Amino acid sequence: MKRRILLVCRASSTESAKAAQALAALENVEVVTTDVSDAESLLEIASTLRHEHGSLERIVTPQETLLEAVGLANEALGLPGLIVAAVRRTLDKSQLKATLKAAGLKTPRYQVVTSLDHARAFAHEIGFPVVLKSLSGSGALATFLINSENDLKKVIDLGPFLAEQFITGQELCIDTITIDSEPRFHSICCYQPSILAAIEHPNTQWSCVMPRDMEPYQTFINDGLAAIRALNVGNAMTHMEGFIDVNGQAWFTDATLRPAGARIAPMLAHAYDIDPYLAWARVAVDGCFDGPWERKYAVGTIFLRNTGAGVVERVDGVENVEREFGALLRETRWPRIGAKKSSTYTGDGFVTIRHPDTVIVQDALHRIAQLVKVTYSDERQLTRETWEKRLKNFSELNRPAWDQAN
Numbered sequence: 001m002k003r004r005i006l007l008v009c010r011a012s013s014t015e016s017a018k019a020a021q022a023l024a025a026l027e028n029v030e031v032v033t034t035d036v037s038d039a040e041s042l043l044e045i046a047s048t049l050r051h052e053h054g055s056l057e058r059i060v061t062p063q064e065t066l067l068e069a070v071g072l073a074n075e076a077l078g079l080p081g082l083i084v085a086a087v088r089r090t091l092d093k094s095q096l097k098a099t100l101k102a103a104g105l106k107t108p109r110y111q112v113v114t115s116l117d118h119a120r121a122f123a124h125e126i127g128f129p130v131v132l133k134s135l136s137g138s139g140a141l142a143t144f145l146i147n148s149e150n151d152l153k154k155v156i157d158l159g160p161f162l163a164e165q166f167i168t169g170q171e172l173c174i175d176t177i178t179i180d181s182e183p184r185f186h187s188i189c190c191y192q193p194s195i196l197a198a199i200e201h202p203n204t205q206w207s208c209v210m211p212r213d214m215e216p217y218q219t220f221i222n223d224g225l226a227a228i229r230a231l232n233v234g235n236a237m238t239h240m241e242g243f244i245d246v247n248g249q250a251w252f253t254d255a256t257l258r259p260a261g262a263r264i265a266p267m268l269a270h271a272y273d274i275d276p277y278l279a280w281a282r283v284a285v286d287g288c289f290d291g292p293w294e295r296k297y298a299v300g301t302i303f304l305r306n307t308g309a310g311v312v313e314r315v316d317g318v319e320n321v322e323r324e325f326g327a328l329l330r331e332t333r334w335p336r337i338g339a340k341k342s343s344t345y346t347g348d349g350f351v352t353i354r355h356p357d358t359v360i361v362q363d364a365l366h367r368i369a370q371l372v373k374v375t376y377s378d379e380r381q382l383t384r385e386t387w388e389k390r391l392k393n394f395s396e397l398n399r400p401a402w403d404q405a406n
Contacts, residue, residue, distance in 0.1 A: 002030040003057040005285060006046055008066050011035040015259075019062045022277035026285055037065065039072040046073050060284045062277070064256050067091065081284070082257060086233045090255050093133060093162045096231075103230035105223055106251045108165035116156045120149060122163045131196065132161040145200050167253070169245040171195065172217065174224035175260050175268070176238045177279060177289045183225045183238075184289040187271070188217045189264050192365075195241075198345040203307045205369045206345050210267050211358045212298040223250040233257055235287045237280050239264070262346055267299040270330050270354045298358035300365045304335055305347030308376030312339050312348055317371035321351065324371070325364055328353040335374050348374060 005023055009016035011033060023031045032049060036042050042059070050056040058079045061070045068091070071084040089095050097107040109126055112135070113119040123130045123146065132155060134142035144155050145166070155161075171194040177185040190209045198206035214221065220242065228238055239260040242252035258280075259265040265276040272293040282288045304315075312335045322329070335348035342348050351368055355361050 001055065002028055003285070004030050004032060004049070004053060004055055005057055006049060006059045007031055007033045008036065008042060008059060008061040008070055009033060009063055015062060018277040019280065022275065022281040023060070023285065025278060026281055029285065037069065039069040042069050042073045043076050046077055050077070058285065062258050062280060064091065064258050067257055082234060082236060086231065086236075087257060090231050090233060090238075090257050093135070093254070096255055099230055100227050100252055103226060105227050105230070106249060108167050108251060108253060110162055110164045112160060113156070113163045114160045116152060119152050119156050119159075119161070119163055123149070123152065126165050129166045131164040131166050132156075132159070133164060134158075135160050135162055143196060143199065145196050164253070167243045167245060167251050169243040169251075171241065171243050172220065173239060173241045173260065173264070174221060174228075175240075175264065176225070176228050177283055177291070178228055178233055178236050178238055179283070179287060179289055181229060181232045181234055183228050185291050185293070186221060186225060187268060187295075188214045188221065189260075189267065194243075195345060202305065205302055205304060205306075205347070205372070207300060207302040207365050207369075208262060208264060208267065209358070209362060209365070210264075210271050210299040212271075212295055212356060213358065214295070217244070219248060220244050220250040224252070227252055227255070231255065235283050237283055262303075263301045263350060263352065266331065267301055267352065270299045270352065271295055271297050297354040297356055298361040299330070299352065299354040300361040301350055301352040302365045302368050303345065303347040304349040304351070304372055304374055305342065305345075306374040306376065308379045309341055310377030311341065312337055312374060313377045314373075314375040315349075316373045316375070317368075320371045321368055324367065325353060328355055328360075328364055330354050341376050 007020055007023060009019060020031055020033055023029055034045050046056060046059055058081045059070050059073050061067060067087045071082050071087045074081040075084055089099055097110055100107050111122045113122055129145055129147045132144045132146055146152055171191040173189050175187045176183040192207045192209060198204050224240055227240060236257045237259050238257055240252055240255040242250060244250055259276055268276045272295060274293055282290060315335050318334055331352040333349045353361060353364050
């Protein structure tokens with residue numbers, strides 16, 4: 001009898017299609033997909049499926065906003081998979097920081113704030129700037145850098161928020177494959193600049209670099225692996241973000257239990273010559289890791305955007321990039337003329353390159369940033385109205401403009 005797997009996902013996304021293909025490639029598997037977002041509807045669908053067909057092996061999802069619903073349904077039906085406690089311990093910002101702090105790891109000071117007075121008191125205690133993160137948000141689109149009381153007044157009634165100490169230094173992430181709560185694989189990716197800096201400065205073309213040599217980041221790796229062990233997630237692909245400060249110490253800010261976004265999962269494919277979605281499927285369904293893998297290349301992705309609003313009017317520099325870096329290009333998605341400007345720091349398109357030498361990748365990304373210019377139909381200043389839009393539409397981060405089903 002085939003193992004029946006229920007995949008919960010947004011049916012129209014490229015990520016969902018790749019996850020479904022990876023699950024279907026597993027031995028003796030039948031994949032059923034559903035596009036729901038709440039635990040009650042999911043439980044009803046799963047119960048019907050099991051009643052009509054006699055079996056249901058497990059329910060899985062590669063998407064962060066659906067993890068808790070999947071956990072609740074799995075537990076209600078007695079199915080294996082991620083448990084609700086592990087999901088909440090990882091995704092809930094307060095629980096995450098408390099767990100890591102108890103394990104002796106550094107996390108920014110934080111406090112849940114629900115009023116201007118509450119937020120003002122916390123900011124005065126630790127000093128400006130502070131970071132506000134929406135408790136209901138998913139992704140940094142719902143994160144605000146607060147430099148003054150005036151900034152607090154603009155956004156505090158959009159809360160509640162997690163107010164957090166502002167950490168400076170190199171922002172980066174660690175991705176793992178974890179079996180029985182023990183990391184079996186890890187990868188480092190550096191953010192240039194930090195995500196918050198990219199959000200606050202829309203003229204910045206944000207980039208990610210996956211260095212070939214990870215030895216310089218060993219402190220962050222060691223602490224990151226300790227953090228994943230503390231979270232006790234079972235079998236999962238994990239993604240954790242943090243900083244290396246000016247003293248070389250590691251701080252951790254956010255985590256999730258899914259293949260990484262912002263093109264990091266495809267970058268893993270290019271760095272190791274593997275299928276990251278098949279790796280996710282093997283973890284989620286079979287509880288297996290097929291490594292070890294050799295990190296053959298450095299990989300970098302730059303996300304293309306500019307200041308302005310409206311729709312994409314012009315994209316200059318494409319031919320120059322293709323001429324100068326044709327041998328290094330692995331994937332490109334150029335901004336589409338006439339498309340509405342994306343609200344996210346991942347912009348309206350991207351270029352991914354790879355080379356065995358990390359320095360060559362870094363230099364190429366800097367050059368591409370100089371060559372490519374995206375022009376929009378009109379300009380707009382950052383206002384309270386656009387901050388409200390960022391908070392209300394944070395889910396766009398999970399499906400940027402270039403993530404289209406093919």
